[in-house]
Amino acid sequence: MGGGADGVAYFGNLETVSKKAVSFLKKQGYVKSMINWGDKFSLWPVHLMTSCCGTEFAAASGPRFDLERLGFLPFGGPRQTNLIVIEGTTTLKMARSVRIVWEQMPAPKWVIAMGACAMDGGIFYDSYNTVPAKDIVPIDIFLAGCPPRPEALARAVVMLQESIVKNRPPAADIQVTAAPATPGPKDVVEAVSK
Amino acid sequence: MSAPQDRTATANLTYDELAGLKADRELVLLIGPAHPGSGHMKIKVWMDGDIIQRVDPDIGFVHRTTEKLSENRLYIKAIPIVERVMLPDTINANLAYVIALERLLGIEPTPRAQYLRTLTSEINRITSHLYGIGLYGIFLGSSTVYMWAFADREPLIDLIEEISGARITYSYIIPGGVRWDLPAGFKERAETVLQYMEARLKDYGKIWVRNPVVMDRTEGVGVVSKSDAIRLGITGPNLRASGVDYDTRRAKPYAAYPNLDFEVPTFSEGDCYARLLQRVEEIEQSIRIIRQVLKDIPDGRIISDDIYSKMNPLQKRMYEMKHRVMFPAYMASMRPAAGRSTASVEAGRGEIFFYLVSNGDKVPFRFRWVTPSFLNLPFFTHVMVGQHLADLPAIYGSSDYFPPEADR
Amino acid sequence: MIQILSLLMSVSLVSFIEYILPPILYIIVFPGLIVVLLMLFFMIWLERKVAAKTQLRFGPLYVSKRFGGVIQTVADLIRFSFQEFIIPAGADVFAYIQAPGLLMAFGLLPLIFIPVGPYYANIFPANYSLLIVVPLIIITPIYVILLGWASDNKFSFVGSMREAFLVISYEIPLILSILSMILLYGSVNAINGVSFQIGRGIPGIVLNPIAAFLFLVVMIRTTGRFPFEISEAESEVVMGPYTEYSALFFGIGMSLPYIELYSFSLLFSVLFLGGWWPIVPSAAAASGVVGGLLLPGLVVFIKALIVMAFLVFLRAVYPRYRIDQAITVGWDQAVYLGFAAVALSMALVWSGLV
Amino acid sequence: MTAASRVITGITFTTDEAKGIFEVEASDGAHLLDLATRLKAAGFDHCLSVTAEDLGDRLAVLWHISSYTNRELSGMNAQIRLVVSKSDNVEVPTLTGIWESANFLERETYEMFGVVFKGHPDMRRLLLPDDFTGKWPMRKDFPLKKTPWRVQK
Numbered sequence A: 001m002g003g004g005a006d007g008v009a010y011f012g013n014l015e016t017v018s019k020k021a022v023s024f025l026k027k028q029g030y031v032k033s034m035i036n037w038g039d040k041f042s043l044w045p046v047h048l049m050t051s052c053c054g055t056e057f058a059a060a061s062g063p064r065f066d067l068e069r070l071g072f073l074p075f076g077g078p079r080q081t082n083l084i085v086i087e088g089t090t091t092l093k094m095a096r097s098v099r100i101v102w103e104q105m106p107a108p109k110w111v112i113a114m115g116a117c118a119m120d121g122g123i124f125y126d127s128y129n130t131v132p133a134k135d136i137v138p139i140d141i142f143l144a145g146c147p148p149r150p151e152a153l154a155r156a157v158v159m160l161q162e163s164i165v166k167n168r169p170p171a172a173d174i175q176v177t178a179a180p181a182t183p184g185p186k187d188v189v190e191a192v193s194k
Numbered sequence B: 001m002s003a004p005q006d007r008t009a010t011a012n013l014t015y016d017e018l019a020g021l022k023a024d025r026e027l028v029l030l031i032g033p034a035h036p037g038s039g040h041m042k043i044k045v046w047m048d049g050d051i052i053q054r055v056d057p058d059i060g061f062v063h064r065t066t067e068k069l070s071e072n073r074l075y076i077k078a079i080p081i082v083e084r085v086m087l088p089d090t091i092n093a094n095l096a097y098v099i100a101l102e103r104l105l106g107i108e109p110t111p112r113a114q115y116l117r118t119l120t121s122e123i124n125r126i127t128s129h130l131y132g133i134g135l136y137g138i139f140l141g142s143s144t145v146y147m148w149a150f151a152d153r154e155p156l157i158d159l160i161e162e163i164s165g166a167r168i169t170y171s172y173i174i175p176g177g178v179r180w181d182l183p184a185g186f187k188e189r190a191e192t193v194l195q196y197m198e199a200r201l202k203d204y205g206k207i208w209v210r211n212p213v214v215m216d217r218t219e220g221v222g223v224v225s226k227s228d229a230i231r232l233g234i235t236g237p238n239l240r241a242s243g244v245d246y247d248t249r250r251a252k253p254y255a256a257y258p259n260l261d262f263e264v265p266t267f268s269e270g271d272c273y274a275r276l277l278q279r280v281e282e283i284e285q286s287i288r289i290i291r292q293v294l295k296d297i298p299d300g301r302i303i304s305d306d307i308y309s310k311m312n313p314l315q316k317r318m319y320e321m322k323h324r325v326m327f328p329a330y331m332a333s334m335r336p337a338a339g340r341s342t343a344s345v346e347a348g349r350g351e352i353f354f355y356l357v358s359n360g361d362k363v364p365f366r367f368r369w370v371t372p373s374f375l376n377l378p379f380f381t382h383v384m385v386g387q388h389l390a391d392l393p394a395i396y397g398s399s400d401y402f403p404p405e406a407d408r
Numbered sequence C: 001m002i003q004i005l006s007l008l009m010s011v012s013l014v015s016f017i018e019y020i021l022p023p024i025l026y027i028i029v030f031p032g033l034i035v036v037l038l039m040l041f042f043m044i045w046l047e048r049k050v051a052a053k054t055q056l057r058f059g060p061l062y063v064s065k066r067f068g069g070v071i072q073t074v075a076d077l078i079r080f081s082f083q084e085f086i087i088p089a090g091a092d093v094f095a096y097i098q099a100p101g102l103l104m105a106f107g108l109l110p111l112i113f114i115p116v117g118p119y120y121a122n123i124f125p126a127n128y129s130l131l132i133v134v135p136l137i138i139i140t141p142i143y144v145i146l147l148g149w150a151s152d153n154k155f156s157f158v159g160s161m162r163e164a165f166l167v168i169s170y171e172i173p174l175i176l177s178i179l180s181m182i183l184l185y186g187s188v189n190a191i192n193g194v195s196f197q198i199g200r201g202i203p204g205i206v207l208n209p210i211a212a213f214l215f216l217v218v219m220i221r222t223t224g225r226f227p228f229e230i231s232e233a234e235s236e237v238v239m240g241p242y243t244e245y246s247a248l249f250f251g252i253g254m255s256l257p258y259i260e261l262y263s264f265s266l267l268f269s270v271l272f273l274g275g276w277w278p279i280v281p282s283a284a285a286a287s288g289v290v291g292g293l294l295l296p297g298l299v300v301f302i303k304a305l306i307v308m309a310f311l312v313f314l315r316a317v318y319p320r321y322r323i324d325q326a327i328t329v330g331w332d333q334a335v336y337l338g339f340a341a342v343a344l345s346m347a348l349v350w351s352g353l354v
Numbered sequence D: 001m002t003a004a005s006r007v008i009t010g011i012t013f014t015t016d017e018a019k020g021i022f023e024v025e026a027s028d029g030a031h032l033l034d035l036a037t038r039l040k041a042a043g044f045d046h047c048l049s050v051t052a053e054d055l056g057d058r059l060a061v062l063w064h065i066s067s068y069t070n071r072e073l074s075g076m077n078a079q080i081r082l083v084v085s086k087s088d089n090v091e092v093p094t095l096t097g098i099w100e101s102a103n104f105l106e107r108e109t110y111e112m113f114g115v116v117f118k119g120h121p122d123m124r125r126l127l128l129p130d131d132f133t134g135k136w137p138m139r140k141d142f143p144l145k146k147t148p149w150r151v152q153k
Helices: A014-027 A029-040 A054-060 A092-104 A116-120 A150-165 A185-193 B004-011 B015-020 B066-070 B075-085 B087-105 B111-140 B143-164 B186-209 B212-218 B226-232 B237-241 B272-296 B313-322 B378-383 B391-399 B403-407 C002-010 C013-029 C033-054 C062-067 C072-081 C093-113 C129-151 C154-185 C190-200 C209-222 C247-271 C289-316 C323-331 C333-351 D029-042 D100-113
Strands: A083-087 A110-114 A141-143 B026-031 B042-048 B051-058 B339-347 B350-358 B366-370 D004-008 D011-016 D021-026 D046-054 D058-066 D078-085 D090-093 D115-118
Touching: A014 A029, A029 A150, A029 C072, A054 A083, A054 A150, A054 B087, A054 B111, A054 B143, A083 A092, A110 A116, A110 A150, A116 A141, A141 A150, B026 C154, B051 B378, B051 B391, B066 B075, B066 B366, B075 B087, B087 B111, B087 B339, B087 B350, B111 B143, B111 B186, B111 B212, B111 B272, B111 B339, B111 B391, B143 B186, B143 C033, B143 C289, B186 B272, B212 B272, B212 B391, B226 B237, B226 B378, B226 D100, B237 B272, B237 B350, B272 B391, B339 D021, B350 D046, B350 D058, B366 D046, B378 B391, B378 D100, C013 C033, C013 C289, C033 C072, C033 C093, C033 C247, C033 C289, C062 C072, C072 C247, C093 C129, C093 C247, C129 C154, C129 C190, C129 C247, C154 C190, C154 C209, C154 C323, C154 C333, C190 C247, C209 C247, C209 C289, C209 C323, C209 C333, C247 C289, C323 C333, D011 D029, D021 D029, D029 D078, D029 D090, D046 D100, D058 D090, D058 D100, D078 D090, D100 D115
Parallel strands: A083 A110, A110 A141, D021 D078, D090 D115
Antiparallel strands: B026 B042, B042 B051, B339 B350, B350 B366, D004 D011, D011 D021, D046 D058, D058 D078
């Protein structure tokens, strides 16, 4: 039967029909604002702990900060979620997982880069095993702090909600270049000499 | 099970060949790193039916090369790095590094600083154990315990925030002493929090520790015998839950522990339930230690004379006014004499080991540290084998394994 | 068709409306689709809110602050409705698409055969209602297994297998529990069962507490409440059979347990909680739509809501069992309890106490 | 520095108690295995750390051991040191046969320093990705510079 190749189900081309219907609906103004309202209060982050800011992420969903008030419900599988919170450093190994999870998620999807490490490396800036998060997935909100307090994460979620209501689309996908993934001494020397 | 090609591939086989196919029974699961029960790691599990045959933990997803980074930075700058690796347990990482550094420098902290170190270390131990208990709740499916544990961490975090000024990453301990003295009225507030904590432990007993489902899930699961625990080098509460009476606070005394009266609880069963009880008992002991520290804490400076004499007049005045140590310039330019030192500290999850080598330069020549979670890796390769798939999170959670700490 | 035409000719328009309206009311409005949808929204919100209150926090709130975030599920539904629908490359497309729909259909079907008022006998053949409801309740897990098979995902597969094992092991207790009530009431017609309870003035839960307890356990198991939330155990098999489903199809999959919960709770209140007692419509009122269907139905619905609220509260108290422990309970203790329930019913009937 | 010596079951340790150093030097692989066997018999029952030091043209491989059961020894972080000449793949005998807890620690030392432990049951990379092209990041000749890295999709 095969899945994505032709996408033909038994009652016409399901994919095109549904896409047309959805795009028609999305053009209607009131429908658009309703979708935005739904997205705003239904930001479910996927369970992907990239690094140590995960402890503060956990505290943020704990009782004192309780981000579920905002409809923010950490959830297990990537297929049902629409938000990645990159918690801190992304290493070479983790970068691939982040990219795969991002691609597994259904559109529209958003990304919050939490912590200094996710922004530009933080105190691990010159490590041989880290990748800046902005080179892996498109990022909507950068959140400073090392680690950011849970209140700061709440603020980032509210900022994201505001940008959704203002009808801003999610950040566009970035070009992931096929540069050497893991430079050794030779690559480093070349990069430095340039 | 899956694609049609698979079925056509096996269509030509005889019944015997089909029966002999191990793939019929064997299933390889890749759990993680985006799996709710894995944390920051990938666990490759070979299963025969529901029984785990072999586990290969693929760690390093949070390997942030702290050893290499620390060997290229000033001595004092390694403190934030080691803290960020052990985020639920920062004071103990900080303390272990500073003890190794003090041994290199030949500095002895003041008695009051020793007591303050013990105090913050024990508060941090409670928060670390609560973190472990809470995540164990998630692993077994009880979100209530997770929420309660994270709620009850907060008053303790507030206490330590009151001393050090930060929520998680304190950088409180520096060579020669600590950075802040106790604020006014701290003892009364600490006593309130301790009483609250004791009352809450009873609630945990009702909903979690003596919950019949929890007992069914954990008793007799993931048993580590005493000899196995020693052979595999398991450390911390997991070791003591297997009946080994070893605690770094006793065996390799540091800070104010030689002056304090506390017990090292041990359990002989070595199963998941014993490891859960072990953490609860250790919280009780930590409460006892904190009470003693607050009662017995001696007066005096919080920074040793070596460092105090190197402060400039402004910093000295600030210290006299606010009992707060501003970083003396000496800290940035420390050049310990050539030599080596080791240090061991009992963190929430077990023994942190530090090995520092100085060649007289301003950066460490060799910076080596081993974290307790890394030593607890045999839980995956040895303890889970022969258990059900559903026991994997039960054993994982009971070992309180924290991947960023193991990967360093 | 001919029947309807002849009917049209033989009766006046008013009596035709009286004839056609109650079934539509029954299927579309109550206890059918509209109420199911409202109940679904309310129940999912209640589950999150009750758990949050137990856990010292607020739960969903800011979506409608004045009403405690009660429309949180609506926001989730809107988001799910307009999300991208992904079909995995390895999936069996036909099965992948049809399984959630069939699941929904078979999840809703038992509702038709659960009487919520004496008027029900006028609309549907009620004489064998219990005999029809039981297989319909048992059939849905087959489509859960289809979900997992079609997804081409190992976690889905493991989750489906778990569901299959659990369903098989809890069928006998369910049948024994209902059988003991059938023996007691002397009828496979649920309306007669309610009349029996109202006539004696004793609800079924007092007459045969073993069967009631057993039914409750099977209900918790079938609807995947804690501590039997095993086939969707998050820390073990991600979302179980629903792992690969996104967008609205996931919404259908996840709402199914609540629909099952609803039909089970209605059945529980009919069989064990005295049905529409204390409202006992007179013979004249029982033949009308309002007195015979709506008012008694409201009572049954409220009783069912209380049962559902109790079951969703279990999430806040219990962790989950391991699969082999749950299966052992199903094949071992639960079956013995089932025989005990049947024996109790037989003893009650033979001794003539009721 | 106040270095002294201490003798445990016929093995002389170079000792600096104030710094927590108890060191014994092995001359070659055979001597290392002999030492380790005797130390295990003396009561050192687990391995705390395996690591190496880059001494320029040589590598010093270190095993830190301690004891859980023996009260006298449990206060020490003893270390066995074996100095070998540096090359791309240095070969030393494994001590996993004696202390099973050295398993993961030796794997880490392999990927960080390029020390191949002969006889180790599972000599693979542990922390770094399988396709990491750089050689032995913890050696001193591995530079630490910020480079514009990308991840391959």
